[in-house]
Amino acid sequence: MRRLFLALIFSISLYAGQVVELAGDKDYPPYSYSENGVAKGVYVDIIKSLFSKIDGYDVKFKMMAWKKAQAMTKRGKVVGFFPPYFSEKRTKWTKFSEPILNEKTVVFATTKTLKNKKVFPNDFYGTTLCLNRGFTTLVMGGNKLEKAVADKKIELIEANKNTDCLNRVKRGLADFYINDQLINISNFNTIKRGLDVKSNAGHIGFTLKTNKYSYMDDLQAKINKTMKQMKQNGEIEKILKRYK
Numbered sequence: 001m002r003r004l005f006l007a008l009i010f011s012i013s014l015y016a017g018q019v020v021e022l023a024g025d026k027d028y029p030p031y032s033y034s035e036n037g038v039a040k041g042v043y044v045d046i047i048k049s050l051f052s053k054i055d056g057y058d059v060k061f062k063m064m065a066w067k068k069a070q071a072m073t074k075r076g077k078v079v080g081f082f083p084p085y086f087s088e089k090r091t092k093w094t095k096f097s098e099p100i101l102n103e104k105t106v107v108f109a110t111t112k113t114l115k116n117k118k119v120f121p122n123d124f125y126g127t128t129l130c131l132n133r134g135f136t137t138l139v140m141g142g143n144k145l146e147k148a149v150a151d152k153k154i155e156l157i158e159a160n161k162n163t164d165c166l167n168r169v170k171r172g173l174a175d176f177y178i179n180d181q182l183i184n185i186s187n188f189n190t191i192k193r194g195l196d197v198k199s200n201a202g203h204i205g206f207t208l209k210t211n212k213y214s215y216m217d218d219l220q221a222k223i224n225k226t227m228k229q230m231k232q233n234g235e236i237e238k239i240l241k242r243y244k
Contacts, residue, residue: 007016009024010097014159015136016138017055017056017057017058017197018056018057018058018215018219019057019058019059019060020051020057020058020059020079021059021060021062021078021218022047022060022061022062022079022080022081022082022204023062023063023064023068023069023072023073023078023080023081023082023085024039024043024044024061024063024064024068024069024081024082024083025063025066025081025082026064026065026066026163027065027066027132027160027162028041028066028132028162029041029162029183029184030042030182030183030184030243031043031180031182031202032044032063032082032083032142033063033102033198034063034114035171039061039063042101042239042240042243043082043083043100043196043202044061045239045242046100046101046230046236046239047059047061047082047204047222048234049230049239050223050226050227050230052067053226053229053230054222054223054226055222056215056218057215057219058223059066061142062078063159064209065133065134066132066133066134066135067133067134069081069134070084070134073093073094073205073206073207074093074207074209075207076207076208076209076210076211076212076213077183077207078207079206079207079213079216079219079225080094080097080188080200080204080205080206080207081094081205082100082203082204082205083100083140083202083203083204084096084202084203084205085140085200085201085202085203086099086200086201086203087102087136087139089138090205092182093207093208094205094206094207094208095205095208095220096204096205096206096207097203097204097205097206097223097224097227098203098223098224098227098228099201099202099203099227100201100202100203100204100236101199101201101202101226101231101236101237101240102199102201103180103181103199103200103201103202104180104181104183104196104197104198104199104200105141105178105179105180105181105196105197105199105200105231106142106176106178106180106194106195106196106197107120107124107176107177107183107193107194107195107197108166108169108178108181108183108191108192108193108194109169109175109176109177109191109192109194110169110190110191110192111190111192113175113176114192114194114195117194117195118195120137120141120144120145120147120195120196120197121126121141121144121145121147121148121153121154122144122153124148124175124176125148125153126153126154126174127154127155127176128154128156128157128173128174128176129145129154129155129156129170129174129175129176129177130156130157130158130159130164130165130168130173130174130176130177131156131157131158131159131165131177131178132157132158132159132160132161132162132165132179133159133160137149137156140169140178140179140197140198140199140200141197141198142179142197142198145178145197157173157174157240161183162179162183163187165179166185166188166191169188169191170188170190170191171196178197179189181193181196182243182244203227204223206220227237
């Protein structure tokens with residue numbers, strides 16, 4: 001009986017997957033968010049499907065504020081975070097996965113603010129931009145926006161999440177907001193989608209502090225290979241369509 005028990009334990013351990021902890025943005029619906037403590041969103045669905053296809057690993061989501069997710073990755077407290085856009089500055093502390101999907105950032109503002117706005121960011125000089133805390137002007141809006149903010153042609157304020165920035169625009173505390181075109185603005189009937197700003201691809205960003213993650217190279221190779229296959233066979237686009 002004891003031998004049978006040991007054999008059963010060995011069999012379970014043999015097929016048990018290595019748990020991989022990924023930090024996700026808890027305030028970025030519909031792409032990545034937490035609802036009653038449960039990880040949800042486009043990227044969560046994609047990553048769940050991806051891990052179901054690779055042997056030896058199980059994913060565990062830790063949803064948190066975006067700045068904390070980055071800090072946890074920098075310190076090696078998690079295997080990685082999602083869904084960062086590529087930035088050369090970030091390569092100092094993270095390694096980017098195969099791109100997952102393309103997001104398009106747009107301007108959100110009132111009809112009055114958007115009137116006669118045709119060139120970004122020039123037509124927004126003298127106004128105030130709200131961004132989610134932890135987002136950067138370079139990544140969200142490109143070199144020209146980063147320079148405009150640095151030169152104080154556009155004032156920057158920050159808030160914790162999408163609805164906080166949208167509320168600031170609604171109340172006139174900010175003139176415009178930049179985020180992905182799919183974010184939900186149904187509760188803000190005075191705010192409209194305006195100019196296209198930039199196209200960005202979301203990734204998984206892996207920590208470079210790999211001392212306790214001896215499996216990192218194998219994991220990254222399997223994730224990148226599977227991600228490519230999911231894009232090629234149309235699975236990622238199917239998941240995205242559920243949210244459109």
